[in-house]
Amino acid sequence: MAGIAGQKEKAQKENMQKIDLTTLTLPQLAQLKQQLEQDLSLYQDSLQTLKIAQTKFQESAESAEKLESTQEGAPILVPLTGSMYVPGKISKPEQPLIDIGTGYYAENTIEKAKSYFKRKVKFVTEQMEKVQMLGIEKSQVRDAVAEVMDLKVQAQVAANPQQAAPVRT
Structure with a gap:
């Protein structure tokens, strides 16, 4: 399974292109920023899911530790469902x-x-680290997009000062 994930990651990197953000229009930048924010939200959800799995595996390891000192016939509660x-x-x-x-x-x-x-x-910890790195990269790209958007808005305001000035009556 880790091999498949590594192949997908490699294929994604090969398909990635560098785009000069300054060549994009404001609507394109806004759409890109929105997509990046959706990706970041997905990464956060994935991290939470992985954290839950990590905690369950850690608790299971602790339970296995406790079994070493457990005697046969000891009482236990057996889960039928989650509750x-x-x-x-x-x-x-x-x-x-x-x-x-x-x-x-x-x-x-x-x-x-x-x-x-x-x-x-x-394994889960390694996957969490990978997702965190992807999140950091996406966050940096999102910040760069926001910065270019701000620069473009400022350039538009500077080019059309009469539209930006408040109307006095």
Whole structure:
């Protein structure tokens, strides 16, 4: 999956073009700025989603840690839904079931479970860093677009001073 994401990122960079912002009209700049703001909003949403996933994996790693000292038959609350739990008992604390996604579970040792969750935390953290870098780049471009827009508005005002001056009656 990381390979596919890397290929997409490389393809996007190859398809990118440099545009002289000063050659664009104000409406084009406004549209570009709006698109950049939408992209930034999407990146923020992605970061929040990744942060939630990161937290869940960290909590799962901590739970796997706690299983090392848990005895067989210890009481536990088993989630049926996001808000409904039923009482249960731990049957094999040394071999926890690991949720590996889309409703699939794998029985593993505690060490393998901890390792799995640490790898997941590392992967999600790396993805967060990539999204943050993209956000910083988009933010810089948006700021440059806003600056060019301001310069163009100032140039228009300077070219037509009678339109900018308030009318006195």
